[in-house]
Amino acid sequence: xxxxxxxxxxxxEVRPTIQREWRVLIAIALFCGGVGGGLFLISQFFGFTFxxxxxxxxxxxxxxxxxxxxxxxxxxxxRMLISWSALKTSWIARGIxxxxxxxxxGALYIAPSLGWFTWxxxxxxxxxxxVMLGIAVVAAAWVIIYTGFVxxxxxxxxxxxxxxxxxxxxxxxxxxxxxxxxxxxxxLGETYAIDVHLLELALIILLxxxxxxxxxxxxxxxxxxxxxxxxxxxxxxxxxxxxxxGVVIVVGLVIPLAVTLYVYFIGASIVITGVTGLxxxxxxxxxxxxxxxxxxxxxxx
Amino acid sequence: xxxxMVIDLGKxxxxxxxxxxxxxxxxxxxxxxxxxxxxxxxGQYPSVRKTSxxxxxxxxxxxxxxxxxxxxxxxxxxxxxxxxxxxxxxGCRACIVACPYQNRYYWGKPKDTMYFPGVSHPxxxxxxxxxxxxxxxxxxxxxxxxxxxxxxxCVVACPTQARTFGDLDDPESEVSRLNHxxxxxxLNPELxxxxxxxxxxx
Numbered sequence: 001x002x003x004x005x006x007x008x009x010x011x012x013e014v015r016p017t018i019q020r021e022w023r024v025l026i027a028i029a030l031f032c033g034g035v036g037g038g039l040f041l042i043s044q045f046f047g048f049t050f051x052x053x054x055x056x057x058x059x060x061x062x063x064x065x066x067x068x069x070x071x072x073x074x075x076x077x078x079r080m081l082i083s084w085s086a087l088k089t090s091w092i093a094r095g096i097x098x099x100x101x102x103x104x105x106g107a108l109y110i111a112p113s114l115g116w117f118t119w120x121x122x123x124x125x126x127x128x129x130x131v132m133l134g135i136a137v138v139a140a141a142w143v144i145i146y147t148g149f150v151x152x153x154x155x156x157x158x159x160x161x162x163x164x165x166x167x168x169x170x171x172x173x174x175x176x177x178x179x180x181x182x183x184x185x186x187x188l189g190e191t192y193a194i195d196v197h198l199l200e201l202a203l204i205i206l207l208x209x210x211x212x213x214x215x216x217x218x219x220x221x222x223x224x225x226x227x228x229x230x231x232x233x234x235x236x237x238x239x240x241x242x243x244x245x246g247v248v249i250v251v252g253l254v255i256p257l258a259v260t261l262y263v264y265f266i267g268a269s270i271v272i273t274g275v276t277g278l279x280x281x282x283x284x285x286x287x288x289x290x291x292x293x294x295x296x297x298x299x300x301x
Numbered sequence: 302x303x304x305x306m307v308i309d310l311g312k313x314x315x316x317x318x319x320x321x322x323x324x325x326x327x328x329x330x331x332x333x334x335x336x337x338x339x340x341x342x343x344g345q346y347p348s349v350r351k352t353s354x355x356x357x358x359x360x361x362x363x364x365x366x367x368x369x370x371x372x373x374x375x376x377x378x379x380x381x382x383x384x385x386x387x388x389x390x391x392g393c394r395a396c397i398v399a400c401p402y403q404n405r406y407y408w409g410k411p412k413d414t415m416y417f418p419g420v421s422h423p424x425x426x427x428x429x430x431x432x433x434x435x436x437x438x439x440x441x442x443x444x445x446x447x448x449x450x451x452x453x454x455c456v457v458a459c460p461t462q463a464r465t466f467g468d469l470d471d472p473e474s475e476v477s478r479l480n481h482x483x484x485x486x487x488l489n490p491e492l493x494x495x496x497x498x499x500x501x502x503x
Contacts, residue, residue, distance in 0.1 A: 014339050014341040019398055021398055021407065042315050071389065072392015072394070072436060073406065073433075073436065079372040086370060086371050086373040089368040090368065090369050091369070092393060092395055093371040128442045153365075153368070153369055154395075155365055155401055155493070155494075156398065156401035156402075156492075156494050157398060297401065297403050299354065299357065300339060300354065300489070301341050
């Protein structure tokens with residue numbers, strides 16, 4: 001008996017067509033890269049060793065694992081590291097190198113701080129350690145922001161083709177890093193020499209900036225090509241509106257902002273900010289998912 | 302040399318011959334159509350107009366698919382054709398997302414069904430052996446025919462001879478003269494891709 005292969009009718013119609021290639025796994029990879037890189041930067045700033053190690057794990061296993069699972073031919077992934085001609089133009093190739101450099105330099109930097117590697121001939125205070133730290137910091141920022149450039153490089157999908165996207169990813173990455181730090185502090189129940197008050201202030205600023213930038217982004221896209229306008233409609237009034245308004249905006253930004261403002265001015269247990277950090281991370285993840293899900297090609301005629 | 306094509310939309314009758322002959326010639330996998338014909342209806346009865354737009358890979362001079370490819374599997378040949386080296390493709394599908402004309406296709410992992418599961422024609426098997434699962438593929442202007450001095454199958458098979466193929470860099474070639482005289486236009490030139498396929502509008 002013949003089985004009718006599903007032929008996507010959109011391929012023959014003239015209307016905005018949503019992209020179907022990058023979905024959940026890529027959303028997870030983008031999310032892990034953003035919050036992992038952000039966590040490394042925040043943790044390094046505050047001397048939070050646990051956060052540094054967690055960041056490396058999130059980027060290595062979370063981001064790397066998701067990418068690996070998404071590739072059609074994952075065992076060929078090493079080819080992305082050896083093509084110099086691709087490195088000149090492909091943000092994916094540049095990003096993969098950034099991830100590798102981040103993981104190696106970050107691991108080498110933090111290793112002497114861990115009990116098993118005290119025999120290594122450098123520490124965080126030696127010149128070699130500081131060089132590795134500098135490289136890791138730059139690479140962490142690269143890991144956060146390159147994902148925005150990967151999406152922005154595509155001229156086909158107007159919703160992504162804007163420099164606002166890398167900026168938004170950087171804001172979300174840093175905010176996600178602070179969220180993870182709060183969650184870690186709340187879960188560990190130990191006292192680190194971390195100025196939590198400063199963390200809360202930074203988070204408030206970042207969340208406000210995220211809201212402003214998202215508003216600017218959607219306003220800009222509302223006047224862009226047909227594909228972008230259709231994507232904005234999907235996100236704000238269509239099939240993705242619950243995810244966007246409910247999860248990304250309310251759960252991911254408004255509630256965390258309100259709670260953090262309360263905690264900053266009134267004061268409360270760090271566990272509360274840790275819990276809202278989880279909500280914010282959920283918003284961060286679903287923002288990326290909504291962007292991928294709504295990405296549409298403009299009609300050809 | 303830059304291979305290109307001119308398609309006269311006044312001659313195109315939307316018969317889908319080009320689409321079918323492409324599938325026969327290249328034995329593309331189920332659900333993969335290197336050449337397609339888009340149709341658009343405009344107006345209301347009784348003033349209705351239907352436009353058929355044959356599309357295929359435009360072998361762009363500035364292909365965004367090549368720029369995003371992390372392994373350089375997608376590369377531009379000296380004759381202007383944008384080709385894919387299947388051995389290098391990792392299946393990231395960045396090129397599919399980058400192509401503004403949606404003319405690239407991903408032949409997925411073995412869980413994708415064939416048209417007739419359990420019944421595979423030897424011709425179908427032989428044709429599909431050329432491709433690799435979980436990689437991206439697209440129109441290549443029938444490279445195997447070009448190497449034998451033949452024109453692409455869609456050009457030859459078109460019953461109204463709506464397609465003209467040749468070297469766009471040769472001003473004396475039929476395709477260049479036709480493009481110049483009839484003022485062929487590209488699809489979405491504002492994207493900066495500089496396609497090698499032109500359309501003659503009516």
